Amino acid sequence: MPVKKRVGLDRVQELYENRDMRAKELKAEGRTVMGYMCCLAPLEIMSAAGIVPIRILGNVKEPVTRADAHIETIACPYVRSCLDIALKGKYDFIDGLVVPHTCDNTYALYAIWSSGIVPITPKYHHYIDGPHMTFPTSVEYFDVELGRFKESLEEFTGNKITNQKLTNSIRLYNRNRALLRELYGLRKQGPPLLTGTEMTKILVACRVIPVEESNELLGEVIAEIKNRRAIPTPKTRLLVYGGEIDDTALIELIEESGANVVVDDHCLGVRSFWHDVQVDKNLIHSLGARYILNVACPRTYKQRERGYKEAMDNRFGYLMEFAKEYKVKGVILYIIRYCDTFELDAPGVREYFQKAGYPVLHIEDDYSVTTIGQLKTRVQAFLEMID
Amino acid sequence: MVEKSKTTAVHSSETVRKIRFFSRNIHDKANKAKAEGRPVAYCMGGCAYHEILEAMGVTSVYTEHYGGVCAAYRVSEPYLIRAESEGYANNLCGYCRNTIGFDIVRQELGHMPEDAPDGGIPAPDMLLSCSAGCDHRYKWYQATGRYWDIPTFSFDVMQIPPFDTDIKAIKPYVMKYQVEQFQRLIDFLEKLLGKKMDWDRLAYLVKRGNESLWTWYSAYLLRKHHPSPMPSEDHFSAIVPAVFDLASRETLAFYRELYGELQFKVDHNKGVLDQEKYRLLWAGGLPPWHTMAIINYFETFGAVFVMEASDYGPWPFFDVPKGMTNPLEILALRTWCQRVEYWEDAKKGCGHSRVQRILNRIEEYDIDGCMMHLTRSCRYQSLGQIHFNNLIQKYVNIPLMFMESDIVDVRDYNEADTKRRVDAFMETVDSFKRKGGRQATARR
Ligand code: SF4
Numbered sequence: 122m123p124v125k126k127r128v129g130l131d132r133v134q135e136l137y138e139n140r141d142m143r144a145k146e147l148k149a150e151g152r153t154v155m156g157y158m159c160c161l162a163p164l165e166i167m168s169a170a171g172i173v174p175i176r177i178l179g180n181v182k183e184p185v186t187r188a189d190a191h192i193e194t195i196a197c198p199y200v201r202s203c204l205d206i207a208l209k210g211k212y213d214f215i216d217g218l219v220v221p222h223t224c225d226n227t228y229a230l231y232a233i234w235s236s237g238i239v240p241i242t243p244k245y246h247h248y249i250d251g252p253h254m255t256f257p258t259s260v261e262y263f264d265v266e267l268g269r270f271k272e273s274l275e276e277f278t279g280n281k282i283t284n285q286k287l288t289n290s291i292r293l294y295n296r297n298r299a300l301l302r303e304l305y306g307l308r309k310q311g312p313p314l315l316t317g318t319e320m321t322k323i324l325v326a327c328r329v330i331p332v333e334e335s336n337e338l339l340g341e342v343i344a345e346i347k348n349r350r351a352i353p354t355p356k357t358r359l360l361v362y363g364g365e366i367d368d369t370a371l372i373e374l375i376e377e378s379g380a381n382v383v384v385d386d387h388c389l390g391v392r393s394f395w396h397d398v399q400v401d402k403n404l405i406h407s408l409g410a411r412y413i414l415n416v417a418c419p420r421t422y423k424q425r426e427r428g429y430k431e432a433m434d435n436r437f438g439y440l441m442e443f444a445k446e447y448k449v450k451g452v453i454l455y456i457i458r459y460c461d462t463f464e465l466d467a468p469g470v471r472e473y474f475q476k477a478g479y480p481v482l483h484i485e486d487d488y489s490v491t492t493i494g495q496l497k498t499r500v501q502a503f504l505e506m507i508d
Numbered sequence: 509m510v511e512k513s514k515t516t517a518v519h520s521s522e523t524v525r526k527i528r529f530f531s532r533n534i535h536d537k538a539n540k541a542k543a544e545g546r547p548v549a550y551c552m553g554g555c556a557y558h559e560i561l562e563a564m565g566v567t568s569v570y571t572e573h574y575g576g577v578c579a580a581y582r583v584s585e586p587y588l589i590r591a592e593s594e595g596y597a598n599n600l601c602g603y604c605r606n607t608i609g610f611d612i613v614r615q616e617l618g619h620m621p622e623d624a625p626d627g628g629i630p631a632p633d634m635l636l637s638c639s640a641g642c643d644h645r646y647k648w649y650q651a652t653g654r655y656w657d658i659p660t661f662s663f664d665v666m667q668i669p670p671f672d673t674d675i676k677a678i679k680p681y682v683m684k685y686q687v688e689q690f691q692r693l694i695d696f697l698e699k700l701l702g703k704k705m706d707w708d709r710l711a712y713l714v715k716r717g718n719e720s721l722w723t724w725y726s727a728y729l730l731r732k733h734h735p736s737p738m739p740s741e742d743h744f745s746a747i748v749p750a751v752f753d754l755a756s757r758e759t760l761a762f763y764r765e766l767y768g769e770l771q772f773k774v775d776h777n778k779g780v781l782d783q784e785k786y787r788l789l790w791a792g793g794l795p796p797w798h799t800m801a802i803i804n805y806f807e808t809f810g811a812v813f814v815m816e817a818s819d820y821g822p823w824p825f826f827d828v829p830k831g832m833t834n835p836l837e838i839l840a841l842r843t844w845c846q847r848v849e850y851w852e853d854a855k856k857g858c859g860h861s862r863v864q865r866i867l868n869r870i871e872e873y874d875i876d877g878c879m880m881h882l883t884r885s886c887r888y889q890s891l892g893q894i895h896f897n898n899l900i901q902k903y904v905n906i907p908l909m910f911m912e913s914d915i916v917d918v919r920d921y922n923e924a925d926t927k928r929r930v931d932a933f934m935e936t937v938d939s940f941k942r943k944g945g946r947q948a949t950a951r952r
């Protein structure tokens with residue numbers, strides 16, 4: 122009897138549990154698979170070259186045992202986790218590694234992973250230098266870097282990335298973004314049509330399959346959710362802001378404590394997909410502008426034109442908008458220890474929300490199920506305080 | 509067991525001894541500028557803008573420097589705690605936590621804290637940061653902006669490119685962008701101060717800055733001598749003029765004097781120790797400003813840190829091409845040359861320029877052992893040390909120890925544990941030396 126293809130949320134669950142499953146199948150079919158870090162990697166260019174980009178995820182459930190022989194314990198624990206599971210063979214199937222310049226931690230990780238002295242160095246590795254500033258010339262600088270990246274992929278794959286291919290690819294990703302935004306829209310109502318835990322699984326699933334499949338899957342998921350009978354019970358509505366969240370452990374703990382996580386801004390969430398890429402004459406420039414100007418990551422610096430208050434509005438106004446639009450009652454800051462960019466912003470973000478009347482819980486965590494588990498009492502107390 | 513020396517008299521540099529006053533003078537100049545109503549900026553090392561600020565009449569206060577000074581006087585702790593109580597994580601850069609805490613305490617008191625070393629630093633009129641090196645460099649003043657609601661500007665300054673970069677391909681646009689970024693800083697300052705850049709003065713200051721850096725560089729080549737004329741504890745003081753006061757006349761005078769002193773010592777075979785038994789390399793990490801005396805503990809074994817391979821080092825010579833007259837281009841070229849200094853060697857060698865710097869210095873300075881300081885609050889200087897060691901050992905079999913503490917936060921330092929590590933390390937260095945010293949490994 123043929124195995125029935127799983128669809129919708131069922132398929133999401135399957136991909137969430139077996140994150141390398143699809144990439145390995147595609148690899149067996151002869152496709153080139155590349156791992157990438159962070160929200161600054163231009164996936165459109167990779168897909169246009171016929172590559173399957175998959176996001177390098179860590180594993181909060183896996184204790185770090187191998188990475189310590191290569192990277193210091195004061196590194197971001199997410200980065201340590203990625204290296205650790207890679208050293209354990211988890212990413213053996215990737216043909217290439219793409220790391221954009223995000224932070225000191227990914228810079229260090231790239232040097233190790235692609236050094237050739239660890240057994241995991243893939244055939245192809247490329248570092249994209251992203252400027253931290255957002256001047257027009259910074260975007261131009263990034264354009265040149267993207268152009269070089271494109272050429273190097275062409276050389277590696279032997280596939281010419283034509284304008285047409287890039288246009289198609291951008292359209293596919295914009296479609297993906299639109300679908301994700303639509304899905305987020307289903308969380309605006311009270312109660313939300315899907316839980317934060319479900320959303321986390323969907324976000325993970327979408328990052329480990331090709332964009333065409335991701336679009337198809339999202340279509341199925343949206344239809345399924347729109348038609349569902351049993352909707353989540355209304356609880357305290359929260360926004361979660363922070364770094365890498367690629368496991369349900371934290372969101373589940375929050376939701377089990379009596380909340381609905383209805384919107385987020387973290388590395389797999391809103392930050393990675395909210396803004397489209399414009400399809401116009403200079404596609405590389407459109408990509409450059411989107412990744413440098415629109416990815417609201419603390420690693421990207423927005424000039425401060427006027428006073429502090431205006432600067433905060435300029436940097437975090439979008440987040441406040443989300444809070445209002447999604448009618449949240451409180452905000453949780455999930456900051457990964459040793460992530461300096463987020464840690465330096467966190468007290469300011471906390472104050473920004475508190476001044477606007479939102480209770481804020483500022484969590485500093487080690488990106489591990491054990492430490493996440495210990496947050497239960499604090500989360501419960503926070504929710505009691507809101508109620 | 510490795511023996512401790514009977515006499516541990518350390519002959520430090522006479523020139524470097526003056527740094528206390530030099531450093532004090534930097535802060536005096538800033539406090540005076542403030543009192544006289546001249547603009548003062550909070551600044552960061554590595555942004556390569558010192559001459560630009562000086563030419564615009566802006567007095568710079570390097571907040572990293574002040575962090576180090578506070579640590580050396582061991583007055584940082586209350587500042588660190590104050591910053592942490594605001595929600596700044598206790599693993600953020602010690603310089604940064606120190607100064608944020610200092611700013612808060614000063615604002616709360618309404619005057620300079622009484623125990624502020626060097627009479628304190630003045631309240632800034634602007635915050636000028638950049639993206640060179642670490643993430644703190646452009647994030648720190650965003651945080652500081654909560655306490656100082658004053659004009660703020662940040663710009664890009666190139667990083668050390670990752671080891672596998674094709675530097676010939678990137679040089680043209682990296683340089684172009686760098687020059688443009690400096691120009692943007694000037695535009696910002698001109699608008700803010702309502703005055704124009706004095707380009708002739710800038711050209712003059714850049715030229716003098718180059719000369720200071722090159723004199724410093726030449727002086728350090730003399731440290732190859734046996735016995736070494738100058739130890740790392742002096743180096744970490746000798747960086748002050750170049751990193752925090754590059755444009756001044758006094759800085760050039762300082763390095764000239766240092767050069768003269770080291771040349772004299774080399775000519776007369778005067779070493780740091782009367783009996784230099786082991787030559788060590790400070791192979792990475794920043795100094796533990798709170799406990800610099802730990803370096804003397806190595807000296808009790810007859811070991812001298814004769815050289816460093818950290819990013820706080822002298823900048824290399826470079827040729828200013830004929831016809832290059834724009835001082836911003838020269839500044840960009842200077843920065844470029846520093847960032848890619850060991851590139852060509854690395855291509856022929858281990859592949860990684862920062863590691864190649866260590867490997868080269870091990871040979872050139874005839875090193876018996878290396879030490880890296882894992883600075884808990886500085887990811888930029890600390891991440892990669894284990895990897896570097898793994899790579900080093902592929903090329904040369906040499907003892908290497910890791911010391912763990914922090915630049916500023918003495919709470920991260922355990923003296924007994926550190927000394928135990930040093931004891932064990934010196935045993936290894938000694939036994940290596942007895943067996944003929946460091947050995948090139950097969951891959952070299
Ligand atoms: S979580 Fe922070 S430190 Fe870690 S990779 Fe992301 S930006 Fe870098």
Ligand code: SF4
Pocket residue numbers: 572601602603604641642643644645794885886887888889915
């Ligand atoms: S390099 Fe390290 S010590 Fe220096 S400012 Fe950055 S984080 Fe702090």
